[in-house]
Amino acid sequence: MLKLEGVTKRYKGASVNAVDNLDLEVRPGEIFGFLGPNGAGKTTTIRMVVGLLAADRGRIVVNGHDLASDPIAAKRSIGFVPDNPNLYPKLTGLEYLNLIGDVYGVDGPTRKRRLDHYLGMFELTSAVGDLVQSFSRGMKQKLALTGALLHEPPLFILDEPMVGLDPRSAHLFKSIMREHVHQGNTVFFSTHVLEVAEQLCDRVGIINKGQLIACGTMDELRRASGRAGSNLEKLFLELTDAGGDHEE
């Protein structure tokens, strides 16, 4: 579903790569957690996958479409929720969702059905006619999530989705991810919350200093580290081994 081959990114003026020769494959129908310390390269990777940054080297393939040569088809396969959704403050929630629906070509009846479902689930139905600027951070997250799911994307990408959410909303987010995967789609998300990753992910990848240092199921990671009873936190700390701050 998502394939990164030798993807490298160095920011202007930096002497080290933010993402360094990254190879990664996210399989269809799995929830993949992308972990790493601050500045490890998680957000840079995600921004390259969604087209917000251009990779210096390497290839990104989304649902069989090369992002460089066929960006529109690749982007059609993605639903993206950034860590801090930057939505038009002077539009109503519904106007924003209709924009997304039109851009992705979701027809009226389908749009209505899905909006009823997601807005009801997020308890946004009564607020969706209000201006986005009146929304709380959590409401904006939920609105962005609704927009990202409106076209039922084969690949759902979330950057730090749990930041700023109350426990109830966080629980809802996790349910949505599971539901999306049960429908045959794929979820790729970055997080700092290791418990969430451990609980939710089929596989995790750990990135540090721009390089993928571990990738697999929890059992595979435990086996690889030789610590049968370890939890993800211990494994993470051991693998990243006081990795200092670096380019994000």
Place this chain on the structure above:
Amino acid sequence: MRVATMRNRLWTLYLTLLKDHYGLSAAKYYYFKKRQRTWEPLVIVAGLAPAVVMGMVFVWNFTEKLFMAGLTFGQPHLALLNGALMVSLAGLFFGFFSVITAFFFSSDLDMLVPLPLYSWEVLGAKLAVVLTGQYGINLLILTPLWARYGLLAGAGAGYILSAIVVFFALPLLPLSIASVLAVLLMRAVNLSRHKDKLTLVGGLLLVVVMVGFQVWLQSNLGSGDPEVVMEQLLSRADGLIRAVGRVFPPSVWAAQAMAYSHTGVGWLNLLYLVAASGAALFVLYYLGEKVFLQGLLAGMEGTKGSGRARKVSLSAQSRSPLLAVASMESKLFVRDPGFALNGLIGYVLLPAMALLPMFGQSLENNPFELLALDQLPPFVLSGGLALYFMFMTAMSMIPATTFSREGKYLWQIRSLPLSIEQIIAAKVVGSQVVNIIGCLVGAVPVAILMGWSIWEVLLGSFLGTLLASALAGFLALFDLRKPMLDWVNPVKAVKSNLNAVVGLLIGVILGFALGMLMFATIGLELLWLIPIELLAAALALGLAVRFMVRKWAPGLWKRI
């Protein structure tokens, strides 16, 4: 919940951007759904309507005069050319800033880029929003002009048809040229680490180049023996039209398309205009696909430190809170291209307009020859310079938007252990640092070329700084009354801020009043009184502002 049926994505993108840009959804939400502040649109319409009607009447009358003047030498459609030229040049000049803001400095790009949209679709929708605003302005200017001309010339249906096509085609070319320049500029500057500085310098330079280009064209137009030139212009059919139209040739096509709409010449000119507009749009479309996204992504990428170990000299010298806040005020303004491009343009534009005509011409032919010291009695220059300093602090919009520019970061300054009086004082100092440097950067080259005395310049700068500081205090207080804090795009905090417009008006009115006082003093031949008057005005204004700040600022600060 009303869910829209599916629409064309370019159309829906255009509508969404339009609603966001002009606050249409917000207006509908507040005025109709919430029924809040319903008096606001009425006040705005009531305030603007007389000015708009007066403006349209002026255009109507002016067109008649121009028609009659043109008729005397057989070129009555000079009036049409005048209108086309005005709106085209305004579109080119102001359009550049509008498109660069819409294309590269808007905050929605993070959201739009991951969507499956072609670059030309994003570019096209954003250009269409700017174009819509331009059509609105053109409608107010061109409707009375074209209607009056049509009535005077007894124009027929062909004229109306031609006018409709010209109306839609006319802004396309200047805005496309402005867009191409903006896309190329941003592609170039985004290759550098210092993109903010380069954007600022590049934008300001481009303005100087545009002004220089116009001056060059106009000076070429008037070169040679004026009598011979005028004879040639009047003897050739459309000679004057073509000469004036050299400034922007498509305006000639527009004028001739309408004036000769009953002949093949008119339709041929219309074809030229439409074809040129189409070609410009095609170039923009091509650049949009090839260059726009790269420039945009490079701009969004930002830059990082080198990562190499560097010796950093940590400044451990403590400063007073006033200087610390003042320094923050000036730095934050000049480092953000969204603020700086709009605020600093006057410091470059006015001296450029004064200096550029001097090249290639003797001082006698220069419209600014009056600025030469030997033409001015003593103290008049100092007084003029002082008023320039004062006016520029209003034009820079720094004090008039000082609290508005804090936006969602206002909490930072609110959480400092400083009183609002101290904060305003610091903000005035910060604004004056920029104002003094900005004014001197423009004034010193003019002073050198015109041979001004250093004492006149120093006296003018001193008096000007006092006047400007007092005005800045008032403008900061005015902004504190109702700061515009809910912006996302920094350009809106300065360009769409009513406080900045009011500040500019106050600057003009105060400058006019003091200018009239100076004029009267010159008439009484009491020139030595000019600096004393200005000093007294600065002190009186300063004391009044100090009183107002003490009385009202704490309450206003608490209310935000």
